[in-house]
Amino acid sequence: MIRKHTRRAARAAFAVSLGVAILLGVLAASAVAASPTVKVGSKNFPEEYVLGELYSQALKAKGFDVTYKQSIGSTEIIQVALTSGQINFYPEYTGVIVQDVFKNTLSPKTAAATYALAKKEEAAKGFTLLAPTPFFDTDAIAVSNATAKKYGLHTIVDLAKVPNLTLGAMPEFQTRNTGLVGLENEYGLHNIHFVALGSISSYQALDSGKVLAADVFSTDPPLAAPSKYTVLTDPKNLFGFENVAPIVATSLVKELGPSFVDTVNAVSATLTQPAMLAMNKAVEVDQQSPASVAAAFLKANKLG
């Protein structure tokens, strides 16, 4: 009897110490692996996929520890991911930061002012805004050429002339200052019947006649000339200035230092309007993958 208990006790002791050893080992391993990782994220549309790939691949090429989560969600969702630490780096649009993240009602008058304001507001929350890209990608309102001709539409103000005006956009457009709210308050357009598009693209909606006007992005391939669509001008700059700048956790910037900042800024500097348009076209029209497009671009510019 005594031997049986001793054996059981010995087995139990062995199991417990093995468990503790494993636990310590795992903790040690994770502690060692916890050198600063750049956790990159991107929003849920193709241009952001390309941007996410560009920054991730460039940083990896320079030897940084990088993880990349593609298509986390829209602004609201990815902001939560950022503030909760799931990611510490993602490319955002300066105007979106100013108007949607920090809820300023009207954007500053110039691109530089927009960037400066965004940088200041993010810094106050513990995030650093790195250098902006040359290209910008604002929201825009587009109509089919036929609709433009029929009602004589050139600027957003002209939309007041359209009876039964249906406007299609992603649902978050409804509550944004750079969206329906702005169209109603700044342009005085109260005749808009909003149609939430969900996952269908605005161009599909326009083509099928589901809506007369739709929210589009100014670097969308279908808008490149010759286009089936007319983009209405935005004299009040409601949609603001939307250059891209990476938002990075300030602690990460401090830990990784100037080589990190230089790498990221070098990539941003290459992103001109023609470059972005070409990459968007490659992904959305030529059906190339964002990863390979980014890789090719970085290689050609000696950044990857």
Add this chain to the structure above:
Amino acid sequence: MSLADEFRPGTFVQALHFIAGNVGFLAGKTLEQLELSGASIAIALALALPLGVVLGHLHRGSAFAIGASIVGRALPSLVLIGVFLTVLGIGFLNNMVALAVLAIGPILTNAYVAINGVDRDLVEAARAMGMSDRQVLARIELPLGAPLLLTGVRIAAVTVVATATIAAVDGGGGLGDVIVNQASYRLQGVLGASLCVMALSAAVWLALLALQALATPRGLRAATLLELSDYGKERL
């Protein structure tokens, strides 16, 4: 590791607030979903029910009738919806067809098995009594096959209503419009709509179960109730 800030079980309370504050909107979405589902089920019934009954009555085509379900199960609903969008464009029609295809399997298979499986002795006896083919079908096979047949309809209906949720990605509307758009409706909206769609599916299930119990000849009602506990079997 979860997204700490926004995602907490307390969000369910907010979800209920969302439902309470958007009853009209959600009711409209629910109606949209039922409309789409109803149309799809109607088509599937029109195509599959008579076919299944006739095949069962003639004791023919078992491989086809049973195979329909096997094939149907291997077709992911998202794939069906995607394929029909490329063929029929966005809107109501493409979703209706995709959902109808999904519904055909259970209806056809169960109708066939139900009618085919009616006790042959009874059918023989009825024929011996002088009943015509049509009378045998109407007075013997259909009533006796009703429970299993209606189970197939019930499964098809709930499958369609549940799948109609993702039809939102195709212009199909319905509660899925809210669920796939967290950006606009926030997590409480998504959860609220998810709870609604769950209630909707369960309601359809229970309503058709009640209908089935009513349509079943009294003598077989006990058997129907027993089915609830034999859930796994009927899916096999």
Add this chain to the structure above:
Amino acid sequence: MTAAGPVIPNFGGASSCVLRNGLFCLGWVRQHWSDTLAPALVQHLELTVIAVGLGFAIALAGGLAAHRYRRAEQPFSVVSALLYTIPSLALFQLLVPFTGISLTTIEIALVAYTLVILFPTIVVALRSAPPEVLEAARGMGLTPRQILVRIELPLAVPAIVGGLRIAVVSTISTGTIAAFLMPEGLGHPIIFALSEPHPFKTEIYAAGALAIGLALVCDATLVVARALLAPWSRRGA
């Protein structure tokens, strides 16, 4: 980067088939097999294997317990009937407040659906031994455990494999919906293609064909497994 701006390389352009969104562009499939389709397929297979593996383990444990203690079964049936009516997308979202937008959430939902199929299957399968055989076994002095291992389990194999077939095919199908939550699995290329201005047919068809193909291959594999494990069952389907 030159003074005139960055170098914009040729990204490979697109075949005429892709540009006119032809019915099926084999060239595109070949070119993007390794960067788009194969990763999605592997992710999908992983999702499925984990879900069915876990689900089977839990269902087996539960089934054996229910085999011993009959009461365990009844409440489960009602719960599972209701669970199965919940659309998968809704179930994913309802789990998000607890486990976030993660693979954990997806797997919990997939395992739940698998359990709904496998648990009743295993319980019924374990009961399928003919009473006369059980009587004879008891008469020969076999203990309940020996009866379970030598008679009930082997006889249950065909039905269990049948349930596994349904569970695997269902999981592969439901797994496509996971892409609404995270860009994982074969649902991702489909949703991505659907959101384009002109939904790219080839991508939808290719990913769809892979999903269906995966289901059929897994199903066939299990049929072979059943033939190997239970050669006495020659019944079709």
